[in-house]
Amino acid sequence: MSNTPLRVLVTGASRGIGEEIAKQLLDAGHNVAITARTSSDLAAIVAGRPNKNLIITADVTDPNSGDEAISQILKAWGGIDVLILNAGDGSAAPIEKTSDADWEHTMAINLTAPFRYLRAAVPAMKAAKFGRVIVVASTAGLEGEANVSAYTAAKHGVVGLVRAAAAELEKYEITVNAICPSYVDTPMTERSLRAAAERTGKDFSEVKAALEAKLPGGRFLTPSEVASAAIKFIDQPKTTGRAEILKGE
Numbered sequence: 694m695s696n697t698p699l700r701v702l703v704t705g706a707s708r709g710i711g712e713e714i715a716k717q718l719l720d721a722g723h724n725v726a727i728t729a730r731t732s733s734d735l736a737a738i739v740a741g742r743p744n745k746n747l748i749i750t751a752d753v754t755d756p757n758s759g760d761e762a763i764s765q766i767l768k769a770w771g772g773i774d775v776l777i778l779n780a781g782d783g784s785a786a787p788i789e790k791t792s793d794a795d796w797e798h799t800m801a802i803n804l805t806a807p808f809r810y811l812r813a814a815v816p817a818m819k820a821a822k823f824g825r826v827i828v829v830a831s832t833a834g835l836e837g838e839a840n841v842s843a844y845t846a847a848k849h850g851v852v853g854l855v856r857a858a859a860a861e862l863e864k865y866e867i868t869v870n871a872i873c874p875s876y877v878d879t880p881m882t883e884r885s886l887r888a889a890a891e892r893t894g895k896d897f898s899e900v901k902a903a904l905e906a907k908l909p910g911g912r913f914l915t916p917s918e919v920a921s922a923a924i925k926f927i928d929q930p931k932t933t934g935r936a937e938i939l940k941g942e
């Protein structure tokens with residue numbers, strides 16, 4: 694990874710994939726701003742790490758949060774080099790049981806928030822003629838699966854955003870890429886499995902084993918594997934508009 698300390702923002706950095714991304718970047722010597730809604734969880738990520746950091750407590754679905762987070766970083770550090778748009782969420786339901794509220798929340802967190810954060814960061818990146826934007830999408834951004842229509846539509850949308858932004862920003866030396874993992878061993882996956890166990894009346898361990906058996910390699914990805922694959926884009930100036938699938942084979 695780049696030896697020069699970069700100024701990075703990671704959204705959804707308090708647990709799961711975002712936590713690993715933030716820790717790997719801090720351990721590589723970068724200056725990292727981390728966001729999530731729960732500030733105590735964020736404080737634990739930077740504890741004992743000497744790098745410059747910013748803790749930004751924010752709900753990415755708040756329409757102002759992108760502008761506010763980026764302006765806080767610009768004020769503190771004078772620029773932003775890397776934007777890692779990781780915060781996301783999803784729940785499973787058949788189409789006829791997907792409420793407007795579920796649909797709107799899923800779009801807000803997985804699609805609209807990345808757009809707003811990107812829009813806020815672009816002027817500074819264009820001025821610097823440098824930027825790396827990495828979105829944590831999902832295999833659901835490229836493939837269709839039953840009972841996740843809102844999440845699948847939102848992740849397909851964000852992959853479209855990545856491709857359009859890559860085409861538009863390439864001439865400013867700004868790359869925009871997505872990592873598209875299959876199931877990862879994180880609290881989000883645990884929540885989905887618990888909900889599925891409740892829905893079907895099966896044991897949590899039975900539901901988990903059945904899902905694992907269906908996955909390539911018969912296992913969940915680790916947050917660390919996904920973080921490493923996402924961060925690799927930072928050192929690839931010629932790669933843009935890519936939606937890279939990551940499965941546990």
Ligand SMILES: NC(=O)c1ccc[n+]([C@@H]2O[C@H](COP(=O)([O-])OP(=O)(O)OC[C@H]3O[C@@H](n4cnc5c(N)ncnc54)[C@H](OP(=O)(O)O)[C@@H]3O)[C@@H](O)[C@H]2O)c1
Pocket residue numbers: 704705706707708709710711728729730731734751752753754779780781782783802829830831832873874875876877878879880881882
């Ligand atoms: N887990 C998987 O199998 C999987 C597979 C493919 C892609 N992904 C994608 O990977 C990304 C991370 O997933 P994960 O599994 O690591 O999720 P996770 O374990 O649920 O962690 C989500 C992180 O985002 C934060 N967050 C949630 N809602 C937020 C909001 N409204 N505003 C700001 N921050 C918020 C959480 O902190 P707070 O709750 O404190 O805000 C937490 O730090 C998501 O985009 C997800 O769609 C996950």
